[in-house]
Amino acid sequence: MKNPNPIRQVLAMLLVTVSALTSALTSGLTQAQALSTDEQRLVAQVRRHTPDALKLLERSVLINSGTLNPAGVREVGALYAAEFDALGFKTHWVDVPAAMKRAGHLVAERTGDQGKRVLLIGHLDTVFEKDSPVPPWQSNGGKVRGQGVSDMKGGDVIVLLALRALNDLGLLDGRTVRAVFTGDEERVGSPIDVARAALVAAARQSDVALAFEGATRDEQGRDAATIGRRASGGWHLQVTARTGHSAGVFGRDGYGAVYEAARVLNAFREQLIEPDLTFNAATVVAGTSANWDDGQSQGQAFGKTNVIPRDAQVRGDLRYLTAEQGAKARERMQAIAEQALPGTRSRLTFSESYPPMSPTPGNLQLLQVYSQASADAGLGAVVPFPPGQRGAGDVQFVAPFVDSLDGLGAAGGGAHTPDEWLEVASIERGAVRAALLIYRLTR
Ligand SMILES: [Zn+2]
Numbered sequence: 001m002k003n004p005n006p007i008r009q010v011l012a013m014l015l016v017t018v019s020a021l022t023s024a025l026t027s028g029l030t031q032a033q034a035l036s037t038d039e040q041r042l043v044a045q046v047r048r049h050t051p052d053a054l055k056l057l058e059r060s061v062l063i064n065s066g067t068l069n070p071a072g073v074r075e076v077g078a079l080y081a082a083e084f085d086a087l088g089f090k091t092h093w094v095d096v097p098a099a100m101k102r103a104g105h106l107v108a109e110r111t112g113d114q115g116k117r118v119l120l121i122g123h124l125d126t127v128f129e130k131d132s133p134v135p136p137w138q139s140n141g142g143k144v145r146g147q148g149v150s151d152m153k154g155g156d157v158i159v160l161l162a163l164r165a166l167n168d169l170g171l172l173d174g175r176t177v178r179a180v181f182t183g184d185e186e187r188v189g190s191p192i193d194v195a196r197a198a199l200v201a202a203a204r205q206s207d208v209a210l211a212f213e214g215a216t217r218d219e220q221g222r223d224a225a226t227i228g229r230r231a232s233g234g235w236h237l238q239v240t241a242r243t244g245h246s247a248g249v250f251g252r253d254g255y256g257a258v259y260e261a262a263r264v265l266n267a268f269r270e271q272l273i274e275p276d277l278t279f280n281a282a283t284v285v286a287g288t289s290a291n292w293d294d295g296q297s298q299g300q301a302f303g304k305t306n307v308i309p310r311d312a313q314v315r316g317d318l319r320y321l322t323a324e325q326g327a328k329a330r331e332r333m334q335a336i337a338e339q340a341l342p343g344t345r346s347r348l349t350f351s352e353s354y355p356p357m358s359p360t361p362g363n364l365q366l367l368q369v370y371s372q373a374s375a376d377a378g379l380g381a382v383v384p385f386p387p388g389q390r391g392a393g394d395v396q397f398v399a400p401f402v403d404s405l406d407g408l409g410a411a412g413g414g415a416h417t418p419d420e421w422l423e424v425a426s427i428e429r430g431a432v433r434a435a436l437l438i439y440r441l442t443r
Pocket residue numbers: 123151152185213214
């Protein structure tokens with residue numbers, strides 16, 4: 001018998017560890033332990049400052065900060081920067097080139113030489129632009145509706161509330177904590193590597209990243225956090241075909257661009273569907289001529305029913321959980337495109353935007369610390385959220401470099417819709433958990 005491959009053995013052990021961790025976390029059976037004296041005081045400080053945090057949240061939500069309203073994004077940034085300054089952080093604004101038409105980002109940092117170096121991620125912008133008819137702030141007891149209340153000014157305020165409690169007790173002294181609040185999360189500037197340079201630079205100086213996008217619950221209603229988010233990118237199918245009188249279709253003149261595009265799309269649907277992989281075909285323009293304007297997200301076509309169509313253009317997205325799954329999907333899609341019908345040619349190109357945040361053992365361990373802190377504070381265990389069910393987010397740019405956890409923000413719903421709302425109690429709950437997590441990670 002051959003010697004077993006040592007790399008295989010390590011991988012197998014890792015798999016066992018991951019699946020044990022996953023099942024322990026998924027079961028949600030975290031045993032609560034007592035908080036230390038410091039931790040009890042920390043929780044009390046969070047509770048003491050919660051009313052102030054809610055006022056700060058309202059002030060920041062009342063400033064419109066649609067991604068395409070840079071002045072508003074900067075104003076929210078200045079409001080939060082003053083809060084960071086008061087907590088002993090050094091803040092600065094990172095500008096991006098004017099051609100990108102984005103506001104830039106807020107960076108805040110405190111440095112020291114003890115414990116893990118923690119990166120906290122938020123965003124200042126919302127999907128609601130200046131002309132949005134959605135009322136910015138409507139309070140209704142335990143719930144607030146408004147622009148960006150849970151996505152994600154609530155999360156930003158949770159960060160500040162947790163840090164305030166830690167700073168009150170001197171627990172940030174000698175610790176390294178960085179916060180990057182981006183100004184264009186909802187519509188990231190281009191080129192993307194320039195748009196995310198500041199975030200990536202901060203991640204390279206950190207050991208863990210905590211992102212405060214909206215909190216979620218799993219199907220059983222248990223509080224969940226995000227250990228993986230799918231990559232998202234785009235694809236563009238361009239078909240060109242021989243044209244001619246429609247009477248000649250299927251014969252000497254071939255099948256035309258529309259049948260070829262349909263063949264490709266149908267083959268994608270029949271052959272590629274698998275868990276955690278989606279590829280939405282979003283727009284089709286086809287005819288004798290077909291044009292698409294990416295800036296306007298609009299297309300135009302010209303053609304006649306008695307003419308074999310020459311052009312077809314299809315645009316779609318591609319979402320996957322691991323780099324390997326993405327590469328395999330792209331390869332199979334390319335192979336399908338290559339089998340063009342007679343008289344046609346398909347060209348398929350891909351664009352990358354968000355890299356995947358794979359559910360790594362490091363991310364699971366981070367969740368375990370978070371879940372334990374939550375249970376110890378009497379707030380119950382936190383389970384992993386199914387990665388396939390979450391959209392893309394900024395944490396994905398840093399997940400390749402550091403252990404990462406997302407979904408530590410405010411609870412609510414209806415993100416990106418006129419019905420976006422926030423569960424007010426989730427601000428205090430989120431800040432208690434975050435303060436304990438940061439405390440434990442930096443010890
Ligand atoms: Zn968001």
